[in-house]
Amino acid sequence: MADAAPTRARRPARQPRRSVGRAGVGRPGVVWALPGALFFVFFAVAPMLLVGALAFTDWDGIGTPSWTGMSNWSRLWDDPETHQAIRLSLVLTVLTWVFQTPLALLLGVWAAGRQRNRAVLSAVFFLPLLGSSVALALVWKSLLDPNFGLVADIGPALGFADGDLLGSSNGAFGAILFVTAWQFIPLHTLIYQGGARAIPRSLYDAAAIDGAGTVRQFFSITLPQLRNTVVTSSVIMVVGALTFFDTVLILTKGGPGTDTTIVPYLMYKNGFQAFDLGYASAVATILVFVATTVSLLLVRLTGFAAMRSTREGM
């Protein structure tokens, strides 16, 4: 509070000066964006360019990187493990979207209502988001222990005899899918809850008068009104799924064999276990490229870039 007071006092004195310089428009100038822009350049753009350059070198982390031209890239092209990683990452991303979106959407819309116990239950659903990914993955690792974990009891019912879930390719992949969904659905629920709250009450009132039931209202009002929210949530979800890492590191270490080695884990394996930083940079560059393309495509194809309002004609 002590800081806030003088700031507030200074503000009126500055305001007129700035308005004069900018023909009365009170918008902040380029200078205001400088700290943020510099931070972004130093900690995001510059490292990304460096990684792009490293992808054309051979570097083991000590000494000087040596230029090797396209050799990392031709290796990438031929490496079956990389192909598998890209395939697994894409499948994981699609399944993540298919699995998380409907659940988050329904939970979010439900949480936007005014039912009894809603606040309490929403708070409970929100809990997984508060834990650290590493701690949560460790908890799940214990739950998935085939002899002492939960999966020892329920594994056979799921089709994993002897609780051998992490040891089977599909089981381990499913575990990653499930644990990350369990962890991130609350975030998307929150986004949908916010979106659903912003839908004008009058639309529902009018629909009710016309005789529309809950289901009809959901499909004719809620869903179309949430169009932009769906895009926002999907972009976060897709980019998030392409960069899942800690859950894989702790839960499966990319195994069994390489059957859950998705691209970010492959990058870590090459970079920080093999110290083959040139090749790891090439993998990272691919990841940056794919994630950027996918999110741009999503934004383009859905018309989100035009920022068309969902309230047109109201």
Place this chain on the structure above:
Amino acid sequence: MRIPRSRSTLRASTLTAAVLLFATALTGCGSGGPGGSDDGSLDVWVYQDASTKVQREVIKRFNKTSDIKAKLTEVPGEGYSDKMRTSMGTPNAPDVFFNWGGGSISDFVRKDMLLDLDPAIAKDPELKKAFIPTILDAGAIDGKHYGIPMRGMQPVILFYNKEVFEDAGASPPESWDDLLGLIDTFKGAGVTPFALAGTDAWTELMWVEYLVDRYGGAGVFRKVQSRGMAAWDDPAVLKAAQTVRDLVGRGAFGKNYKSVNYTADGASTLFAKGKAAMHLMGSWEYANQKANQPAFAKSGLGWTTFPAVPGGSGDPRSVVGNPTNYWSVNAKLKGDERKTAIEFVKFAAGQDYSKDLIANGDVPTTSDAAALLAEHENPDYARFQYDLVKRAPDFTLSWDQALPATYTPPLQTAVQKLFNGQLSPAGFVDALKGM
């Protein structure tokens, strides 16, 4: 970050892994942080864990005798490899530092960053005699010594659960036939013969290392180290891989070993609770059991050697595992600083140092430590380890640590695939040759 070497502290350290990943990313920038010898003192880096207090003590003793003072930097365990690697070649590099020998320093040796200690060892016959020769040699690269042993030994031992053996009326295996017989005995009793943590590939690697050693001797892996990956062609490697498949097929590891972990104590608990009869693991298993199942560690834990295999030419007295950790000296040190650094690493050969190690529960690698072992908290276990290592003609450093870092991930993947049945024995050999 390679495989964590001090596995007894793994459980806690996994928790901090992600935090440290971030931290190493920052320290990697080389800005600030401890290091550098500009202030005229000797900068000593050590892997921080329960054993660090031994190094704290030796620094105190050393500084009483020396004009140039040594200063200890304790680097949190999980990030040690990364930090060591990113600092070497920068002005922040340590003067003397802890390492695992073999692959952990071979890249530094190639770039002439480490001091060859052979002249110092040649000048001081006492120093050479001070350590068990196999241990001193296990840290050598291309026949030259770059490290002085400075921590306890960590051989891989075949542990067994005494109670389970008593219930089954069995005795520890002395031959391969005994071992195969025990598999059937315990399967009949509804007990998993061997606990195995299949999600942590390095635990499976121990089996392959011992089998290759028993079939073809320590020379097989030495050939790989000196001649490259084509040397995996040795028939002993194929034979070992076939034996692994045979063991898996007999149900030696139970049915769900692929999902069992070591880092969250899955395998150790299985073993301690009597659901598994035996466990092939590094000597740190004792400390691990003491922390989690103290009663079992005290009275239920038995240990024996890995048996010979039929038709094998390897010496059954040989061991595999982590011989010890080493001090290495940075080659950039000159004149008095270099002399002081060599004086400092020699302190690890002293009796005071060995006593501190024993008080800490470690088994020292010095050749005169036998008389001191009575002071160990478990003298029988300490003597077993010490004798095992002392009479071993060869102590093979774990492959994933002996080979340069770049081979670690493909090696571990191939081993895991072999155990999982995703690779045939012949495919396994091909995978190793193709690394």
